Each structure stands twice: as C-alpha cells, then as structure tokens.
Amino acid sequence: MKLNEIIKNRVSVKKYLNEKIDTSMILELLDDAVYAPNHKMREPWRFILIDQERKNVLKQAWINQSGTIEPQVEKKFDNVFSAPMVITFVMKLNQNYNDEIEDLQAVAALIQNFMLLAYERGLGTAWKTPGFIELDGFKEALGIQTDEIIADLVMVGKPEKFPEPKPRIPAKDKVSIY
Ligand SMILES: Cc1cc2nc3c(=O)[nH]c(=O)nc-3n(C[C@H](O)[C@H](O)[C@H](O)COP(=O)(O)O)c2cc1C
Structure with a gap:
C-alpha cells in the first residue's frame, strides 16, 4: 500500500478480536515510530505496554492506591482496556512551557507514525x-x-473490522494563497 493510502484508510477501531498481540512486533513498530521529528532530539517519550493478562493487575494496583474506582471511570477503563494491547505514551514534563508544547507535538507525531505502521x-x-x-x-x-x-x-489489536474512513473537508477548501 502506498503511504497516502495508508494515511487515508487508517481509522479508529472500537472492537478487537480476542487475539494476543506479539510484543516483539509492537517493539519493532515503536522502534520505527521513534524517528518522529522532535525538537533538540529531546525524545520526550517512553512506553508502557499492557496486555489482557496484565490489565487486571493494573486495575487492582489502582484500587490499592485509590481505595476505589468510580463505576463510570471503571467502565471507561474497561472499554479502553478491551483491546488486546494498550500502549501508554508517557511524556517527560518540561520546565519550559514552549518546550513542553513542542514535546507534546513530538509525541503526537510519534503516535501517528505508530498507528500508520500498525495499520500497514x-x-x-x-x-x-x-x-x-x-x-x-x-x-x-x-x-x-x-x-x-x-x-x-x-488501543492496539486485530480489528473485528476496519470501519469506513470518516470523510474530511478537502484541504483546498481551507487553503488561502497568500
Ligand atoms: C489527541 C487526540 C486525542 C483523542 N482522544 C480520544 C478519546 O479520548 N476518545 C476517543 O474515542 N477518540 C479519541 N481520539 C480519536 C479521534 O476521535 C478520532 O481520530 C477522530 O474521530 C477521527 O476518526 P478516525 O481516527 O477514525 O479517522 C483522539 C484523537 C487525538 C488526535
């Protein structure tokens, strides 16, 4: 698939097959994704992989920390962690506000890289x-x-099905030539 097709066909997937995802494949994809642009090579990220076997360990650790989890929050957690794997993108805080905004953008670029590679x-x-x-x-x-x-x-996993891509407003409708 050509890059423009990958970009246009990648969609958010809600429902996943109950199939374990190979950690080594995720590491391989992340290893490519880290070539995202990032200012001054701060590389302000790290990653935590949580699979189905560990999600209940995480939930219990959270309950141990907080005493309880609000039912609607637990519902949200269960929804996100219904995927075979969830990747947590952790970002280092920056003392400088502008640098921190740059770092958030770098993490976003990395995530898009990752999602496109995963879709491929x-x-x-x-x-x-x-x-x-x-x-x-x-x-x-x-x-x-x-x-x-x-x-x-x-969220990452084999999809039950890929939904149709949502249409976008053509860029030409948002362009002015200066
Ligand atoms: C920074 C960011 C945060 C997002 N947070 C959520 C979220 O909390 N819940 C959710 O359902 N989708 C979230 N999304 C996904 C968008 O809703 C989704 O990408 C958008 O509807 C376009 O659909 P598509 O990904 O299928 O093209 C987020 C996307 C971005 C870029």
Whole structure:
C-alpha cells in the first residue's frame, strides 16, 4: 500500500478480536515510530505496554492506591482496556512551557507514525485520552514519575473490522494563497 493510502484508510477501531498481540512486533513498530521529528532530539517519550493478562493487575494496583474506582471511570477503563494491547505514551514534563508544547507535538507525531505502521501490518488502533490518565492513583499504579505525564493511550489489536474512513473537508477548501 502506498503511504497516502495508508494515511487515508487508517481509522479508529472500537472492537478487537480476542487475539494476543506479539510484543516483539509492537517493539519493532515503536522502534520505527521513534524517528518522529522532535525538537533538540529531546525524545520526550517512553512506553508502557499492557496486555489482557496484565490489565487486571493494573486495575487492582489502582484500587490499592485509590481505595476505589468510580463505576463510570471503571467502565471507561474497561472499554479502553478491551483491546488486546494498550500502549501508554508517557511524556517527560518540561520546565519550559514552549518546550513542553513542542514535546507534546513530538509525541503526537510519534503516535501517528505508530498507528500508520500498525495499520500497514493489518493492526487496528485507536487514540484515547480518557480523563483517568490524569488521576494520581492510576498514574501511581502504572509507575508514572512526578516529572512525567501520561500523554495518550493507544488501543492496539486485530480489528473485528476496519470501519469506513470518516470523510474530511478537502484541504483546498481551507487553503488561502497568500
Ligand atoms: C489527541 C487526540 C486525542 C483523542 N482522544 C480520544 C478519546 O479520548 N476518545 C476517543 O474515542 N477518540 C479519541 N481520539 C480519536 C479521534 O476521535 C478520532 O481520530 C477522530 O474521530 C477521527 O476518526 P478516525 O481516527 O477514525 O479517522 C483522539 C484523537 C487525538 C488526535
């Protein structure tokens, strides 16, 4: 598939087959994805892979930290962690606000790289930023340091099916020639 076809056909996948995803393949894809542009080569990211076997360990660690999880938050967690694998994209906080915005953009570029590479291999993905990624109990359960944030989660797995891509407004409708 050509790159423009990969870009246009990648879609957010909600439902996944219950098939384990090979960690070595994910590492391979991430190893390519880290060639994303990032200012001053800060490479402000690290990754935590959570598969179906470990998701209940994570949930229990979170309950141990917080005492309880609100039912609607637990529902959200179960929904995101219904994927065979969830990748947590952890970003190092930056003392400088502008640098931090650059770093968030670099992480986003890396995630898009990853999702396109995954799609090329027949994997589905979905980018997620649920509110619970900011909760102390969840962050502590995952081992997030005080100088880090969870930037994003990405669900990964073999899709039940790839949905149709959502149409976009053509760029020419948003272009003015200066
Ligand atoms: C920074 C960012 C955060 C997102 N967070 C969520 C989210 O929390 N929940 C969700 O369902 N989709 C989330 N998405 C996915 C978008 O909703 C999705 O990409 C968009 O609807 C376009 O659909 P497509 O990915 O199928 O092209 C997020 C996307 C981005 C770029």
